[in-house]
Amino acid sequence: MHRSGDNVSSLSATPQNRRRWPIAALVVGVGVVLGGCAKNAPQDTFRPAGSNSQRIDNLARPVFYIAGIVGVIVLSVITYCVIKFKDRGQDIPEQTHGNPKLEIALTILPAIILAAIAVPTVVTVFALDKKSDSQCVINVTGQQWWWEYDYTAGNCGGVEITAPIVTAGELVIPAHTNVLLRITSRDVIHSFWIPRLNGKRDAVPGRLSTLRMEASQPGIYTGQCTEFCGLSHARMRQAAVALDTNDFKTWVDNQLQAYKAPDPGSLAATGEATFLAQCSKCHQINGILKPDGTPSLAEPDLYEVSGAAPNLTNLMTRTAFAGWTFDLISDKCRNELWNAKPADFGALYLQGVWMDTPAGATTPVCFNEANLRSWLRNAPAMKPMFSDPTQLASTGGRYRGMPNLNLSEAQIDQLVAFLLERK
């Protein structure tokens, strides 16, 4: 390569230093950025907690390192040029038009690097699409603005599920098990993402996509809908909860237990009547009977654009509600649960809102009553939804999300008492 600056005499340090400080600041800045990551961010993509996310991590990390090294080299060369070839009164350089050999070499080099990245990429793409080793299949359906999980009857990671289970928000799976999610949507496109367990998969209406899930140890792994899905996209969250086989069996059995009606004459019993009058058009509670003794069946398809509303049969076994946005447990108990050791996690989780509650006590210590009451008082005020009756011209009168039911405080008391027993 031709260099014309060879005969330039050495220079005083001062102007060079003046030029160098911004570059030094940049280097320090980049260092701070790289070193300054949050600790224990719940959705950190660099903390894989399962075989699929680990596979992605194994592929992505070297790519980051290669990109980093290439970046440092390129930026160093630029910095060198900027300092070395500054105009110090040297001659106008020879008007060279390039160096074909060098250019071909510098074209082939990145091609080789990229080829080296491409091979493991393709291998990983196919590995992550594998379906034949699945030990459990769960249907996942997105709608504005929550996720529904539908466990078909059958064997799931060694646990026999005798009847279908329908839940919302919190996906409970057996740990150390290859779970296959079958994902679709009832309205617009959503995307299911539990960063610590796998990458994203869009939920596209009219299409069925699959996503592998495996958690290497019990714990709670949070996620978020990542395809923009309208007004409350930011409040469409989810979590995967991984339990040991025994704990998972306990959870399954609990979900399938028969409906226990509240004690006659109790506040909860009044709540049951209020539920049937106010909530059961959309929300299903399995086994609940109407006053005439027939089963109450929700018909959300008549009232909701998506045709679905969360099943509330075992609401109190979940730790959050309304698109997994608002906690059903207090901040303190949530921290306790999220930071629990894998060995202790299952037992804590299965206690749910009754965590830390002394034996014999009638009210759960961990229950976040304020959130639930606030929701019942005016749901759209907590989470923006298209559920104002004046907004429904484009939907033929159907809601998108839960409307404000204008419940009285007395009705709210009754409903809270009733729902607290859905455990």
Add this chain to the structure above:
Amino acid sequence: MAIIERPSAVPATVGPAGGVSAFVTPSKALGSYRRPVSTTGWKSWVFTVDHKKLGIMYGAVSLFFFLVGGCEALLIRLQLAAPDNTVLSAGLYNEMFTMHATTMIFLFVMPMAAAFANYFLPLQVGARDVAFPRINAFGFWLFLFGGIFLNTSWILGGAADGGWFMYSPNSSALFSPSHGVDFWVLGLQLTGIASLVGAINLIVTVLNMRAPGMKMMRLPVFSWMVLVVQFLLLFALPVITVALFLLSFQRNFGATFFDVNQGADPLLWQHLFWIFGHPEVYIIILPSFGIISEVLPTFARKPLFGYKFVVFSGVAIGFVGWGVWAHHMFASGLGPVTVAVFSVATMLIAIPTGVKIVNWTLTLWGGKLWYTTSMMFAIGVIVLFTIGGLSGVTHAVAPSDTQQTDTYYIVAHFHYVIVGGAVMGLFAGFYYWWPKVFNRLLNERLGRWNFWLMFFGVNLTFGPMHILGLQGQPRRMVVWPSKLTGQGFFNLAFWNKVSTVGSFVLALGVLVFVINIVYVWKKAVPAPLDPWDARTLEWMTASPPKEHNFDAVPTVHSLDEFFHRKYEEVDGEHGPKLVKVKTAEEIMAEQVANADTHIHLPSPSYWPIILAFAFPIIAYGVIFNRVLCVIGAAVLLLAIFGWALEPSVADDSDYDPPADGGESTKELASIV
């Protein structure tokens, strides 16, 4: 004194060629249809067909929309400064990020590139104007009306709220009941037509109107990149036009193209959108690549390293850019074969992109670097685009992308590319060409503040977004809960705050630029003729260039023609040495001495702006009242007929008598 034949002396010929023909002079052609002739005042701008005036207007309007889009960005960053913040409501936030992207892409970067292309492409190829001057004017007015139309949605029931990608079915009337999406669809149709006619115009200009000796491989790189971009526009815009029509018909006329209940596949929209949308990325970035490929050699005082490689890699990017669109859809569930193919294709496009970075860096190597503000912006582009390009490689790896897509990591990536690459490149162009366009040098001291504030602003705003995204913060979310920010001092709440502070530093940098414009405007000190010792043809004429660009159309003998007219190689003590043999003023004087005696220029016209005005009327009609469609169509028809029947040149008697009392009524400007 030469004659500038603005109104042609040759009468229009009707009748069979070679046979008995009737001569019709312009003044008799449909009596009342006359062409406007003002060379001063507002009429000289509104009815102009001069590529330079249109370029300036493109620039001024784009700069205005840049400030609008910037304010939208600041509101977004204010909302995200703290967890669970309440600066914007969910609905308004969705409108804000939709319009921020739409404004920045369609109303700032694209038309600002069009401003540079309009102004400098004819000058760089040695032409007197573009191939179709009236269509050029029509394109500008339609862009302006389209941009205004799009933004009136804010006061007419709310802006579009579906994101700039406007995925179906969320964009249907069922899920987005306001008129926002209608405004968005029709506004983009309008600006799309503007870009499309502009593309054809510039392609023909480059292919047909180059000065003698200006072979394609002597074309300045900026003109080359503009040419590639126009071909991308030519083929990409029809795709989005079709997609927008389908959506428009679905929303306004009950069609069911994207209605899942009627058997539609929502992925149809995604394919159509990204087949347009990915070439669009290169439409945005290549003009700036062209600009810095002019700026770097000028201030390094040596030719672009590997001109042919840079041109070829630009063309290669233009081709391969068509084969990578599905990398925006890696999470859509396309199946492993498709994902693998598009993943590898995406890595492929990194190669020609890398070639450019290598060539720019080697242009600096061994140079005599003069750090003007323009040069600093150009070097800033290499640095920031390298970072943006490398983060791009990390999500060419499809499995890695499924973790990164739709998170702030992507936001960081494309802002490094678009702000760090495209926008900083445009700023390099502002500082480089300002003296050519306005005969004023932008202030260098303010320029330095402008550069460093923007450079640090970009890194402060978008640097932390890499962390935010990789640590799990998705994009397009109005709130981010504190329980997901993680622990430690450097948690996600901290980085969100840094990013917000950075956005204001960036905004301050832009403000300094605006101050700089006003400052040099007021100060009114004329710039030197050739302030940068430049290399290409646009500097071989007056500043600002005369209406006819060149007194004598130059004959081109080499790449960097202007430089080689100024410098010659002589034998020195240590081998050959470059010596300046002529100044720019001397070369100008030669030009004047050899001025062409007949200079043909297009006449101004009323019809481009009238024709353009018909489109927003029709668009409002589609949304509010079909009667307006009929009115708009009538204006459209009238304008087309007026355009077609307009005499090809203005009548001689329409012009004022020459100021110097000469006899020729065709004399419009002195070129001595």
